[in-house]
Amino acid sequence: MQSKKEPVKILVVDDDAPHRYMLRAMLAQWGWQTEEAADGLAAVEAVRQQPFDAILMDVRMARMDGMEALGRIQTHNPAIPVVIMTAYSSIDSAVAAIKAGARDYLTKPLDFERLRLTLAKALDHRQVEESRLQHNGETMADLDTAGIIGQSAPMRELLEMIFYVxxxxxxxxxxxxxxxxxxxxxxxxxxxxxxxxxPFIKVNCAALVESLLESELFGHEKGAFTGADRRREGKFRQADGGTIFLDEISETSPAMQAKLLRVLQEHEIQRVGGQETIKVDVRVIAASNRVLEEAVEEGKFREDLFYRLNVVTMPVPPLRERPEDIPPLAAHFVEKFAARNRRRVEGITPGAMAMLRDHPWPGNVRELENAIERGVILMRGDYLDEQSLPLSLRRPGNRESDTPTAPTPASLEEAEKMVLQKTLEETGGNRSETSRRLNITRKTLLSKINKYGL
Structure with a gap:
């Protein structure tokens, strides 16, 4: 369970008093506190006097318009997310506001559901930015990478994003x-x-039909359907106080998407066949191998659910865009499957490593893992060579019918030394940065430097 936090406070800026009153009532209904300002000048003064979590501001106002106020607020505190309100005829000024630093804009008359989604997203982004300011590079070495392997620039960016989010x-x-x-x-x-x-609960949304998925996620009451001989708690209840991971969320039906939206908005569920509303404290992480924006445009995924999920997006790069990560990944999988299959593997031959680096890997890391497992099982000598790898990886001139050359073997220790030496060169010998990039402690780094005489 999370510690109690200060209530969210939002500054509403509009020279239309009835509109301000309506917004104050709506935001209070959603659990947010509000302060009001009648124009941009009053808004700037309010920001200087007290902290706000977000600002909802009109563009056209008498004493100081929203654009000028935005600029002054950005100068005073650029971390406060500002959402601009504008009439349809003022879209150009709204776009200009975005370029000037506003988080988002909304058109009048306001769509209240879009208003809530936009403010919720802005508030979450504020939380991420605050987390970024509270960290420093020295603690990156303490990040639990959960087995993520990679020293390429895209993977370092991904790990840094995990660290802050x-x-x-x-x-x-x-x-x-x-x-x-x-x-x-x-x-x-x-x-x-x-x-x-x-708890950390994982659910593959594509693995179950809709009726079973609903029961899996929300649970069911005894007698809710044929075979329901007792009450069953669902995954959201099991994840209470923890995290739920919804994999392949793009494969859910519109009806299921509506139910998931309610969980994200209200933090409550109902068991299948039940009437009781159950509050849950769960952080939701979702994943999709489809581009959800395209699914929204095609009418296959709810736009409002997409906005609720898309607070922070983390794209995971395909393996073909980070070939420098293939050697350490391959060495890791060789060690893993050698131990599992009780095989003695001294290393990977340069020819086999070149073959691994040249392959486009449409199946990404999972395909690489399967290829290495097959190679370790079928290899005949002490080294994983080209003939041990799947035919789909073989380059012309390297078929089994060809006369094999005798490549100089590269041991796992030699591969580790090469990666360590290369990283030290890239960082100019900076050991703190080297340990961060390699995801090892400084003590382990110093031990390896002494071991290899670097």
């Missing part, structure tokens, strides 16, 4: 092709969060 309560949408490791990213988010001692 994990401690917040922001809903996260993980995107990426099949086999890229989205579940590992979700695991890392949970392990580095304030909920790490709570």
């Amino acid at each position: 994990a401690p917040t309560e922001a809903t996260v949408l993980i995107s990426g092709e099949s086999g890229t490791g989205k579940e590992l990213v979700a695991t890392a988010l949970h392990r580095n969060s304030a909920r790490k001692d709570g």
Whole structure:
């Protein structure tokens, strides 16, 4: 369970008093406190006198318009998210406001559901930014990577994003092709969060038909359907106080999407066949290998649910965009499957490593793992060579019918030394940065430097 927080306070800026009153009542209904300002000048003074979590501001006002006020507020405190309200005829000024630093804009007359989604997203982004300011680079070495392997620039960016987002309560949408490791990213988010001692529940939304998925997620009452001989708690109840990971959320039906939206908005569920409303304290992390924006445009995914999920998006890069991560991944899988199959593996031959690096890997890390497992099982010597790898990886001139050359073997220790030496060169010998990039402690780094005489 999370510690009690200060109530959210939003500044409403509008020279239309009845409109301000209506917004104050609406925001109070959603549990947010409000302060009011009749124009931009009053808004700037209010921001200087007290802190706000967000600002909802009109563009056209008498004494000082929203654009000028936005600029002054940005100068005073650029971390406060500002949402601009504008009439349809003022869209150009709204776009200009976005370029000037506003978080988002809404058109009048306001769609209240869109208003709530937009403000909720702005508040979550504020929380992520506060988390970013509270961290420093020295603590990156303490990040629990949950088995994520990679020193490439895209993976370092992903790990840094996990580091900043994990401690917040922001809903996260993980995107990426099949086999890229989205579940590992979700695991890392949970392990580095304030909920790490709570449950981490995983659900594959594509693995069950709708009726079974509803029971799986929300539970059911005895007699709710044929075979329901007792009450059953669902995954959301099991995840109470922790995190739930909804994988392949794009495969859910419109009816199920509506139910998931209610959970995200109201933090409550109902068992199938039940009338009782049950409050749940759960952080939601979702993943999809489909582009959800396209699914929304095609009418296959609810736009309001997409906005609720898309507070923070974490794209996981495909393996073909980070080939420098293939050697350490391959070495890791060789060690894993050698131990599992009780095989003695001295290393990977340069020819086999070149083959692994040249392959486009449509199945990403999962395909690489399967290829290495097959190779370890079928290899005949002490080294994983080209003939041990699947035919789909073989380059022209390297078929089994060809006369094999005798490549110089590269041991796992040599591969580790090469990666360590390369990283030290890239960081200019900075050991703190090197340990951060390699996701090892400084003590372990110094031990390896001494071991390899670097």
